[in-house]
Amino acid sequence: MAAFGAVVLGLTVLLVSEAVGASESFVxxxxxxxxxxxxxxxxxxxxxxxxxxxxxxxxxHA
Numbered sequence: 032m033a034a035f036g037a038v039v040l041g042l043t044v045l046l047v048s049e050a051v052g053a054s055e056s057f058v059x060x061x062x063x064x065x066x067x068x069x070x071x072x073x074x075x076x077x078x079x080x081x082x083x084x085x086x087x088x089x090x091x092h093a
Contacts, residue, residue, distance in 0.1 A: 034071035041065025 045061030047053075 034068045034075065037068030038065050038072065039068075041068055 041064030
């Protein structure tokens with residue numbers, strides 16, 4: 032999944048550039064890529080159906 036890869040890549044760039052003392056622009060780019068990946072993953076999760084909803088959509092078994 033590309034969004035998960037973006038999160039991993041962004042965090043890797045963020046942490047490595049921070050550890051080696053790279054310029055702030057690398058740290059910012061890593062953070063932006065990671066946040067974009069998190070945003071996409073959040074959107075995907077919000078579209079998932081609720082597992083507690085039955086055929087009638089209420090979740091009640093009455």
